[in-house]
Amino acid sequence: MIVLIPAYEPDERMHELVDALDTDGFQTVVVDDGSGAAYSPHFAKAARRGATVLRQPRNEGKARALRHGLAYIAERWPGEDVVTADSDGQHRPSDIAAVADATVGGDALVLGGRSFTGEVPVRSRLGNAVSRWLFRLSGGAVHDTQTGLRGIPAALITDVVAVSGERFAWEMNVLLDFTRRGIPIREVPIETVYLDHNASSHFRPLRDSLDVLRPLLRYVLVSFGSFLLDVAVLQLLYAVTGDLLLSAVGARVLSAAVNFTLNRSFVFRDGSSGGVRRQLGRYAALALALLAGGYASMALFVAWGVPVLWAKLLADAAVYTCGFLAQRGYVFRRGEARRTPGFVEKRVDTAKRA
Structure with missing residues (x-):
């Protein structure tokens, strides 16, 4: 020891x-x-x-x-x-x-x-x-x-x-x-x-x-911006079409594309060396799971008489933390390659035992 x-x-x-x-x-x-x-x-x-x-x-x-x-x-x-x-x-x-x-x-x-x-x-x-x-x-x-x-x-x-x-x-x-x-x-x-x-x-x-903890703070910033985009597009599409499912899917597709790009290049840079196709596949699977969970929660709130905007806020709050943990530990996780320990610098001066 x-x-x-x-x-x-x-x-x-x-x-x-x-x-x-x-x-x-x-x-x-x-x-x-x-x-x-x-x-x-x-x-x-x-x-x-x-x-x-x-x-x-x-x-x-x-x-x-x-x-x-x-x-x-x-x-x-x-x-x-x-x-x-x-x-x-x-x-x-x-x-x-x-x-x-x-x-x-x-x-x-x-x-x-x-x-x-x-x-x-x-x-x-x-x-x-x-x-x-x-x-x-x-x-x-x-x-x-x-x-x-x-x-x-x-x-x-x-x-x-x-x-x-x-x-x-x-x-x-x-x-x-x-x-x-x-x-x-x-x-x-x-x-x-x-x-x-x-x-x-x-x-x-x-x-x-x-x-x-800058990665966490970056994630919060990017997620908040993506969330605002998601809410704005959802409100616009719902006002035009009156279809909650179509509006939710369309808004999420656009905001998810922006969110993935920013997370890969700005938030989880340590894990950005992995193949983009693999990461995109993982992100898509995660986005679908979160979309399903978020939509089900939002639809339930709307059925209870909650306005669409507030239903959106409540539903997204429930999946926020899960999204961060999943992206950090699964989508953009670091590779398994390990650095060899044998890099003792030449400037080392070792004082031997007297």
């Missing part, structure tokens, strides 16, 4: 963690994320205490530091599981050990989930609440979406490294990607620790939380 610690401008708390992990028998890899010459003594000290230190010449963000470390571990210690932990002392050695125990021999990404009880900084509580709520809208069910304490079985390292994204957004992207592809995610409870009101954190709660 390897413990991977990305570090940017660390202090003595990193040394305390490295010492504790060494005592517990863990191999530790620390990634210096461009902290600068002033912090070199900290990393040299960590190396003397048994850690393998990888250096990035400039600050590139937590995502690149973690991918760098994971790729190195996969090449240096193939078959070893990994636990990622923060360098600021907010992950207790006992919690790291608990996540490690839950990771060994498993096939799931293991998260150290905090309960957020007690004195939690407002920005941290708000950021986690917002990201948790938005993540659930996208189909996930994780309590602590922003935890940096994660257990990664060796078999999943390539999947994790292959996920795109920068800074803290990448960690959320991993959860979104795994949820989308059906890779299991587990949570084990850990202590909620915020030292000095989390002053050492480089996380931007609202900006980073919203940034990682």
